[in-house]
Amino acid sequence: MSFNIKLIGGSGFIGTRLFRRFQSNARMSVRIFDKNQSSAYPESVVIGDVRSLRDLRDNISDGDTIINLAAEHRDDVSPLTLYDEVNVGGAQNICTVARERGVDRIIFTSTVAVYGFAPIGTDESGKIAPFNNYGRTKYEAEQIFKAWQSEAPTERTLVIIRPTVVFGEQNRGNVYNLLRQIASGRFLMVGSGENRKSMAYVENVAAFIEYSLSFKPGVHVFNFIDKPDFTMNQLVISVKKMLGRPEKIGFRVPFAFGFAIGKGFDLVAALTGKRFSISSIRIKKFCANSVYNTAIDKTGFVPPVPLERALEQTIRNEFIEQHNDEPLFFSE
Template identity: 65%
Template sequence: MLKSHDGLVNDDILKVNVVGGAGFIGSRLCKRFARGGVDFFITDKNISVEFGSKTKVADVTNLEMLKDAIRDNSIIINLAAEHRDDVFPLSLYDDVNVLGARNLCTSATEGGATKIIFTSSVAVYGFAPLGTDESGEIAPFNDYGRTKWEAEQVYKNWQAEDPQKRTLVIIRPTVVFGERNRGNVYNLLRQITSGKFLMVGDGLNRKSMAYVENVAAFLQYSLDFKPGIHIYNYIDKPDFTMNALVAHVNKLLGRSAEIKFRLPYSIGLLIGSGFDLVAKITGKKFPISAIRVKKFCANSVYESAIEATGFVPPVPLMEAIEKTVRFEFIEDHKGEQVFYSE
C-alpha cells in the first residue's frame, strides 16, 4: 500500500522496486516505506543490511539478472549509480549509469512497469550559474554528470513510447548528506570537528545541500505523480556560505566561530594537482584532489520547482546539520553500518 499526498492509504497499489535500495538514500527510503506500510522490495548488487529478506541480488549492468528482479507491474525507483570522483576505469560511469538505464527500461517494459522514478543529479548542469533551476543549461564537467544526463534521455525515450500511461520522475539532488554517510560533507564536518580544518579561499561561496531524510521523503511523495515527465531539482534551503557552515558547526561543538586560518585558492589548487600526480604515479587514492578543491571553492546554488507540488521537507536544514553532527561526532555509534560516496 502507498500513502497518497493527503497521508491516507490507497488500496490496490502496486509494489515498489527500489533499485539500489541497499545504499545510503535507498536504506533511508526503505525505512520510511517500512514505517508507512508501503509494499516494497529491493534490487541491489549487495544484500541490504536491514532488509535482507526483501533483497533480490542483481547488477544493473546485467540485463538477465535485472529482468529476473523486476517483478510484474511494479513502480521502479532507480537509485543505483556510479558516482565517486575517483572511479576507474572511467567506462564504469557509462556501464552503470547509461547501460544500466537501458537495461532497466527494457526490464520495465517486459515486466509491465509504467512508472519509473530516477535520481539524477545537479551535476548535469556542471559549474552552473547561481540560482540554476530545472530549465538551466546542461553543461556537465565530468563523466558522472554526463552519464546522468545521458541516462535521463534513455528514460525519456522509454516514457515517450507510451506517454499516456507511463510516468517518469527525474529528481536531481544537490550533494546529499546525513547520518552514516562517508561522503564529502562528512569529510568536511570531520575536518572541522578535528580542529584541523583549513579554509581554502575566502569562504564566501554558497553551497546548496540536501538532507537524506528529506530526499527520501520526496521520493516517497513522488509515487503518486501522474503520467508524464516530472523533473525537479532537490535542494534544502537556505544555502549557507562555507564561512557560515563552519561557524555553525564550531558553535555546536562549543568552540569559537572564528575561522583563523585560510589558504588562497591558487595554492589549494596547486596542492590538489600535486596529489593528482602522485595518485597517477602510485595508483593510490587521496582525499585531496584538484577537482575536490574546485568543487569546495565553487558556488553551487540551485533553485527548485518542488514547492509547487505541495511537498514540505520533514526536517529543516539547520536541524539536519545538527542531527548529523551529533550522531557522527558527539554520540557513540561505532560498529553501525556506514555508506561511502562523494
C-alpha cells in the same frame, strides 16, 4: 493506492533511508535489488546487477514501480567505462525490462552535476553542461528514461530527481569529511569562504521520493535542495557553534595555492594508484558556488526536517553520541 516497488541500488545511503520510510507504510511492498548486500535490511535484498538483463528480468515483475538509485558516481571510478556501463547501460536495461513487464512508473535519481559548474540559482530549465563523466552519463540516462515514457505518454509516469550534495547520519562522503575536519580542529579554509553551497538532507530526499509516488502520468523533473544556502563561512561557523567550539575560522589558504596542492596529490595518485582525500577537482568543487533553485514547492511537498536541524542531528550523531553499531555508507 498500493505499490509493489523494486528499489534498484537500494542498499546504499539514500536507499536505506527510503526503505526505512516504506517499512512504516502499509501500502508499500518493497524489495531491494542491488549488487551489494544491505547491511541494514539483508533479508529484503536480491543480489543483481543493472548491467545484466537477465538479473533484471528475473526480479522485476508485471506492474512493479521502479525506483532507480543505482549509479557509479565517485570522482575516482576506474575503469572510466563503468560510468557508461552502469549509468547509461543500466538505464537501457531497466527500460527494456520495464517495457516487457508493463511497468508504468519509474523514479530516477539523477544529479545537479548535469549542469556542471552552473550559474547561481540554476533551476530545472538550466543549461546542461556536465564537466565530468558522472554528470554526462546521468543526463544520458535521463534521455533514455524520457524515451521510454514518450512511448505511452498518457499512461507512463517518469520522475527525475536531481539532488545536490546529499548528507546525513552514517554517510562518509564529502560533507562528512568537511564536518570531521572542523570537529578535529584541523580544518583550513581554502579561498574566501564566501562561495555558497546548496545541500540536501537524506531524510528529506527520501521523503520526496515517497511523495512523488502520487504524481500523475507525464515527465516530472525536479532539482532537490534544502534551503537556505550557506556560505562556506556560515557553514563552518555554524558547525563550530554546534560543537561548542570557538567560532573563529582562522588561517585561510589562497585558492591558487590550494589548487596547486591538489594537483600535486593528483600526480602522486596517478603514480602510486593510491586514493587521497585531497585532489584538484575536490579543491575546485569546495571553492565553487553550487547554488540551485527548485520547483518542488509547487508540488505541495514540505521537507520533514529543516536544514539547520538536519545539520544538528548529523553532528550530534557523528561527533557527540556513540553509534558504533550503525552501518556506514561511503560516497562522494
